[in-house]
Structure formats: C-alpha cells, structure tokens
Amino acid sequence: MGRSAAVVSNVDNLTDTPGRVAVVDIGSNTVRLVVYDAPTRLPIPVFNEKAECGLVRGLNETGRLNPEGVEEAIRSLKRFSLLSESMNVEEIALLATAAVREAADGQAFVERISMTFGLEVRVLSGEEEARLSALRLLSGRRLIDGLLADIGGGSVDLVEVRKGQFGRSGTLPLGHLRLRERSGESGIEAMRIVTEALDELPWLSTVKGRNLFLAGGGCRALARVFIAQANYPLHVVDGYKIRRGDARRICEVIVGMGPNSIWGVSDISKGRLASLPFIASVVNGLLDICRAKKAVFSGFGMREGQLLDMLPTEVRDQDPLLSGCAGMAERTGRFSITGKEIYSWMAPLFPGKRDAESRLRMAACMLSDIGWGEHPDYRAEHTFLRVLRLPFAGLSHHDRVFLAFSLYFRYTGDRDNSIVVPVMGLLQENDLERAETLGNALRLAYTLSGAAPGLLPMTKLELVNQELILNLYGDERKDREIFTSEAVERRLNILARTIGRRGRIA
Numbered sequence: 001m002g003r004s005a006a007v008v009s010n011v012d013n014l015t016d017t018p019g020r021v022a023v024v025d026i027g028s029n030t031v032r033l034v035v036y037d038a039p040t041r042l043p044i045p046v047f048n049e050k051a052e053c054g055l056v057r058g059l060n061e062t063g064r065l066n067p068e069g070v071e072e073a074i075r076s077l078k079r080f081s082l083l084s085e086s087m088n089v090e091e092i093a094l095l096a097t098a099a100v101r102e103a104a105d106g107q108a109f110v111e112r113i114s115m116t117f118g119l120e121v122r123v124l125s126g127e128e129e130a131r132l133s134a135l136r137l138l139s140g141r142r143l144i145d146g147l148l149a150d151i152g153g154g155s156v157d158l159v160e161v162r163k164g165q166f167g168r169s170g171t172l173p174l175g176h177l178r179l180r181e182r183s184g185e186s187g188i189e190a191m192r193i194v195t196e197a198l199d200e201l202p203w204l205s206t207v208k209g210r211n212l213f214l215a216g217g218g219c220r221a222l223a224r225v226f227i228a229q230a231n232y233p234l235h236v237v238d239g240y241k242i243r244r245g246d247a248r249r250i251c252e253v254i255v256g257m258g259p260n261s262i263w264g265v266s267d268i269s270k271g272r273l274a275s276l277p278f279i280a281s282v283v284n285g286l287l288d289i290c291r292a293k294k295a296v297f298s299g300f301g302m303r304e305g306q307l308l309d310m311l312p313t314e315v316r317d318q319d320p321l322l323s324g325c326a327g328m329a330e331r332t333g334r335f336s337i338t339g340k341e342i343y344s345w346m347a348p349l350f351p352g353k354r355d356a357e358s359r360l361r362m363a364a365c366m367l368s369d370i371g372w373g374e375h376p377d378y379r380a381e382h383t384f385l386r387v388l389r390l391p392f393a394g395l396s397h398h399d400r401v402f403l404a405f406s407l408y409f410r411y412t413g414d415r416d417n418s419i420v421v422p423v424m425g426l427l428q429e430n431d432l433e434r435a436e437t438l439g440n441a442l443r444l445a446y447t448l449s450g451a452a453p454g455l456l457p458m459t460k461l462e463l464v465n466q467e468l469i470l471n472l473y474g475d476e477r478k479d480r481e482i483f484t485s486e487a488v489e490r491r492l493n494i495l496a497r498t499i500g501r502r503g504r505i506a
Contacts (some may be wrong), residue, residue, distance in 0.1 A: 073109075154173070219274045329369070401424075466500075
C-alpha cells in the first residue's frame, strides 16, 4: 500500500469510544486525578487536579512514607473518588510509583486505600513506569530510537527504545526530591551522586549517538527554562529538541545557580523551581554518559500511556494526529465535506507515493474549515495560532509550523505578518512554498464546491507541461456551470502561480 493510500485508510478507521475514564497517579511528590472524556485516540483531559503530598520526603532516612503526606493523600483520594463518581467515570485506574513501591509501609498504604475506597491500586515497577511513558511517546512517533528517561520525585525510570521496540531498562533512586535531600541541596554533590549512580547501569554507556527522550513534570519544567533561555520561538514542550552541548551548558548553569533561582518562566511553581537544579543534574549526567545527539522532550507521560492501555485495540491503533483532527473537525466544521474528499482531489498536485507530507496534508484537509467562526479580519492569524498549539501527539515542531502555515495560507495570510515571522526559521528549505501550495489548494476546493459533499469528484486537477488544468465533468452543461465563476478562475490562477504554472479550465 502506498503512503497516500495508507493515510486515507487511517482516516477510514477512526472511531470513538463513548464514556469517561480516569487515571489517578499516586506519585512520590503529588497525587493527581485526570479525567478523559469519550476517550478517542487523542487524550485531552476534561479535568486535571493535583495535590502536593510529598510521600517521598524522608524516605531516604526512615525507609517509610511521609506520615503527613499519607494523610494528605488519603484526603485527596477521597475528593477524587467523589468527583469521579459525580462525573460518571466508567473506569478508573490508580497507579502508585517509586515512593509507595520502595517504602516499608507502602503495602499498608495500598491496603488502606483499597479498604477505604474499594479501589485497587496498581504499584508500578520502575520498568513498567518507563514503558508506560514510552508507550505514549511511541504512539506519536512510532520509530523513535534512543533512551527514554522518566524523571519523577522518587526515581528515574529508564528504557531503551530501538526504532519503536523496547530494549533494556532500569530504575535508579534519583528522583528530584530524593536527590535534593541526599545532596543537602548542593548541586555539586547532586552531580557526584548522579554520576556514581549511573555507573550502576553499565549498558547506558552503550546507548551512544542517539536521542535522549525526557518525560515527567520536572522535565517539562526544565524544557520551559531551555525554551526561555534560548529565545526559542515556539513555546510548546512536546517535541522540543536541543543539542547535547547546548543542553549541558544550560543544565550546568541551573545546577550552579542553586534551588532559589528565578528563571523568568511564569508557569513554573516555586516547588518545581526549587527542584530544577536536581532535575538538571540528572539530565546532564544522562546526556554525558549516553553521548546523546539531542535531548527531546515529551509533553506526555505515564498517565497518557495508561490511558492508551485502557482503550480498545481499534482505538489504540489509530493515528493520534489524524484522530485528533477528526474530532476537532467534527466539533468545529460547518459542512459535511470530508477531509478525505479534499485530500483525494488535490492528490495530483503532490505526486509520489513516498511523500513524507501525506499525513500532514490529510491533517490540513481535515482542519481546513476550523477558522470559519473567527472574525474575517483575524481569521488567518487565529487559525495559525490555534493550529500551532494543537494539543495533539505525533507532531514535531517542524510539523506544527508546516501545518499552521498551510491553514494560514488557506485563509490568505500574509508572509510578513509579525505573528508568523518568528517561527519561519523552524521550516526547512522549500517548506513554505509547499505549505502555500497546500493552503491555496484548500481555498480553491472550498470555492469550487461551496463545501458541499460530492462536487469535488466532478472535477479533476491535472499537471500538463506548464499548465495546471482544472477539468470539469458532467453529462449536461448545467453540471459544469456550477463550477464556473470569476472566483474559481482567479483562485485557480493563484494556485497555478504558486507552483510556477499557468491555470486553465478545460
């Protein structure tokens, strides 16, 4: 099956599963409830709340859970249980991580939860925790290759991924809260502890020249600091990449500045800011021992991996980008014309079965009407920003910018607009021209059909010599007259000029 046919097949198989599911993450530092509505392949939470409990505090010295944290966790779980019931949650998964796993009284805590709320708690091993995080990462980027590190408050869980397949794994007690306690809040001591601990997993030094994928709330906070310090133009954590040398330099500065530093990032809590030097110590150590090419940050983690595990196979196997676009198109579109119909119609403009942009073109076709409700003067700008920040997995930053520009040009956006200029540098050579071609093709498709289904297949685009020909079909003259207008001719010519040809209606 060619790439284009595979993309269309992906769209045909998109399905939703009704109902609500919830994941409760009993972490080493926080207890969090996330509720997902009608779990499609795209996990967008409808409710997300965390409670700072600090179960792991003191674990290094006592070997037991923080007593105050236990009581706070029980109070929070009571609220979360009642909220889930009120929200008609059909299935709830409770997951416990490093602190509960390692504490001498961890099992007693689990049994107390079970007796109090009638809910079973699954205590994850470090390997299971890392694999759930990797599962969510793999769902958007199926052929990733490198090492995934999920850095939590109590542990660092590691799993090797070889072109989409799980390999070696391990877990170390280097969570940022435990590392902060063990080091006496000294960044230098933290780096020494990290270096010594990483030597306990000798296979890490063989994972060389590949990428280091980073998951967990602490890593997401670190990414925001990297983005701010580098003046990077796109403030989206998921898919953000930074070269090893640049990442290590910033990590060393963060470690040296200590836990009381302010980094000018407004959406990082004080507690997380205090932990940044210890998160940076771990990331710096991993980059060093693995000689990774780049650090790549994931906006998703263990909870989203658990959600995927809870979905039916036919939903789990869907493409997360196309599934998300299908759901958004259904909620925001005006007409019944489908992205598949537009995608097939414009195919002659993009010949080649192995075209890497096929999936992005399908996504653009599915989202091609999302700006209709905006004010006409700001339609292009609002659509650009909305698409740029889509909460979808499976998009690199390059893909985000390409898709945003495609929809921006669909609404006749101007290349010189100050809103779009900063991210142009994230595109590769000729990407902007291809995005403009796609956008102009979308505009012509809507002009031709009025977005009514079934009309586009009565026309056909054809590239012949230096011409872009729009063929009109129909048994009677009136069948063709529906497509003839000054607007159609003008937009055909605009599209033709974009690809360096002349437009003609046959």
